[in-house]
Amino acid sequence: MQNSEIARQFEELADLLEIQGANPFRLRAYRNAARTIWGLPDSVQDIVESNPGELQELPGIGKDLAEKIVIIVETSTLPQLEELKEQIPADVVRMLDIPGIGPKKVAFLFSELSIQSLDDLKAAAENGVIAEQKGFGKKTEQIILEGLEHLSQAGNRVRLAEAKAQSDAIIHDLSQLDSVQQISEAGSCRRRKETVGDLDVLVTSSQPAEVMDALEAHELVNKVLARGDTKQRVRLNSGLELDLRVVPEESYGAALLYFTGSKEHNIVLRRRSQDRGLKLNEYGLFREDELVSGKTEEDVYKTLELPWIPPEIRENRLEFEAAENDSLPDLIELKDIRGDLHMHTTATDGTASILEMAEGAKAKGYQYIAITDHSKRVTMANGLDAKRLRELWKEIDKVQDKISGIQILKGIECDILEDGSMDLPDDVLSEADWVIAVLHYGL
DNA sequence: GCCGTTTTCGGCCCGACTGTTTTCAGTCG
Ligand SMILES: Nc1nc2c(ncn2[C@H]2C[C@H](O)[C@@H](COP(=O)(O)OP(=O)(O)OP(=O)(O)O)O2)c(=O)[nH]1
Ligand SMILES: [Mg+2]
Ligand SMILES: [Mg+2]
Numbered sequence: 001m002q003n004s005e006i007a008r009q010f011e012e013l014a015d016l017l018e019i020q021g022a023n024p025f026r027l028r029a030y031r032n033a034a035r036t037i038w039g040l041p042d043s044v045q046d047i048v049e050s051n052p053g054e055l056q057e058l059p060g061i062g063k064d065l066a067e068k069i070v071i072i073v074e075t076s077t078l079p080q081l082e083e084l085k086e087q088i089p090a091d092v093v094r095m096l097d098i099p100g101i102g103p104k105k106v107a108f109l110f111s112e113l114s115i116q117s118l119d120d121l122k123a124a125a126e127n128g129v130i131a132e133q134k135g136f137g138k139k140t141e142q143i144i145l146e147g148l149e150h151l152s153q154a155g156n157r158v159r160l161a162e163a164k165a166q167s168d169a170i171i172h173d174l175s176q177l178d179s180v181q182q183i184s185e186a187g188s189c190r191r192r193k194e195t196v197g198d199l200d201v202l203v204t205s206s207q208p209a210e211v212m213d214a215l216e217a218h219e220l221v222n223k224v225l226a227r228g229d230t231k232q233r234v235r236l237n238s239g240l241e242l243d244l245r246v247v248p249e250e251s252y253g254a255a256l257l258y259f260t261g262s263k264e265h266n267i268v269l270r271r272r273s274q275d276r277g278l279k280l281n282e283y284g285l286f287r288e289d290e291l292v293s294g295k296t297e298e299d300v301y302k303t304l305e306l307p308w309i310p311p312e313i314r315e316n317r318l319e320f321e322a323a324e325n326d327s328l329p330d331l332i333e334l335k336d337i338r339g340d341l342h343m344h345t346t347a348t349d350g351t352a353s354i355l356e357m358a359e360g361a362k363a364k365g366y367q368y369i370a371i372t373d374h375s376k377r378v379t380m381a382n383g384l385d386a387k388r389l390r391e392l393w394k395e396i397d398k399v400q401d402k403i404s405g406i407q408i409l410k411g412i413e414c415d416i417l418e419d420g421s422m423d424l425p426d427d428v429l430s431e432a433d434w435v436i437a438v439l440h441y442g443l
Numbered sequence: 444g445c446c447g448t449t450t451t452c453g454g455c456c457c458g459a460c461t462g463t464t465t466t467c468a469g470t471c472g
Contacts, residue, residue, distance in 0.1 A: 061445085
């Protein structure tokens with residue numbers, strides 16, 4: 001069984017128990033376990049089969065959770081989970097995906113109004129029953145009806161590049177305002193997660209309202225979803241949502257720390273503060289009510305006896321242990337890329353010549369490239385046969401004579417044909433510096 | 444349900460916004 005499936009079952013268990021009103025800290029334990037298992041490089045099933053005692057060494061996994069993990073691996077499920085699923089229909093759990101509707105409201109709708117399905121929910125909202133209930137109203141009725149319409153998009157995430165382009169554009173424009181002092185991306189975008197659930201932008205300013213007015217008026221912004229004195233949530237035209245947080249200048253570091261997250265990283269920092277008789281929030285690090293630090297992230301980490309931790313690893317996944325041991329990793333950066341071993345030219349479906357590719361690579365600081373145009377099977381890209389390939393390589397020799405400081409390798413992206421043989425003969429492939437073997441057809 | 448170099452019991456991060464409320468619960472970041 002995959003780790004992700006074990007993790008999913010704990011998540012589901014937590015959702016069901018939450019609707020039942022279970023102890024929130026117990027739910028947190030289940031969710032932390034799910035997160036740990038999800039992010040584990042080793043197979044939990046392998047651990048269970050070889051040395052189940054090891055499970056309890058995982059952070060946040062104790063005796064009970066270890067036992068549950070063993071049962072899930074051995075029987076594919078958990079009796080407790082199956083029982084809860086009998087009691088609470090899947091549709092009722094799905095109601096949690098409606099923004100603004102949480103476990104308390106779902107529990108009320110299910111147990112007091114006997115709402116068992118999304119259809120029941122829609123009907124109850126439409127005929128006004130929900131709005132009459134204590135703690136509910138017209139607005140909640142509206143939220144539910146809208147939420148039901150958009151349920152299929154709930155929890156949608158977008159790729160980092162797509163998110164960052166919009167975040168960068170808005171940050172660029174807001175940074176022009178006189179009322180904006182500092183501005184930064186935050187959240188999962190700053191942590192460079194592969195996918196991003198929403199955009200988070202932090203601003204320091206003494207005039208939050210002006211900043212929010214400017215965001216509202218921005219061409220990428222479609223709708224204001226919420227607005228208070230210090231934060232605003234908007235929906236962009238793309239459908240992505242953006243959280244803007246505005247704090248005073250002296251809180252910049254503490255607020256950036258808070259808003260960059262992750263949530264779990266924040267909780268560890270806040271516990272660490274408590275242990276030292278301090279309190280950490282987005283406004284700073286406080287002793288009693290006196291500000292101790294908060295101007296920069298580094299200040300806050302330093303007061304907590306930690307080095308600055310790069311956003312990319314702020315996930316409470318061993319970064320604190322690494323920081324304590326002075327063994328934080330040197331993260332790979334763009335400048336560490338030394339070459340590119342997959343490149344096309346106008347000989348097939350590229351748009352630049354060998355020389356242009358070499359010059360472009362050199363400008364990026366690369367030390368080597370490999371020209372790897374297509375082989376003949378890829379007819380739509382004008383793929384190379386042996387003769388044209390050898391001519392291209394001769395051309396590479398000529399270009400190599402004209403440019404210094406970068407090595408151009410003679411390569412080929414050679415198709416593996418449907419029968420498993422190579423698209424070009426071995427003798428020509430053996431002359432190459434670099435061969436990419438690739439499947440384009442018969443997949 | 445987990446955890447502990449003060450603790451094996453009693454804590455568990457802390458604050459903003461909204462709707463429905465007349466003082467705050469629920470939800471969310
Ligand atoms: N202290 C604390 N901080 C939180 C909590 N929830 C969120 N944050 C902080 C850390 C998050 O990275 C940041 C932005 O919240 P988001 O919900 O947008 O999460 P994030 O951007 O990490 O992930 P996302 O890709 O948007 O799902 O706010 C919380 O419960 N407590
Ligand atoms: Mg976010
Ligand atoms: Mg957010």
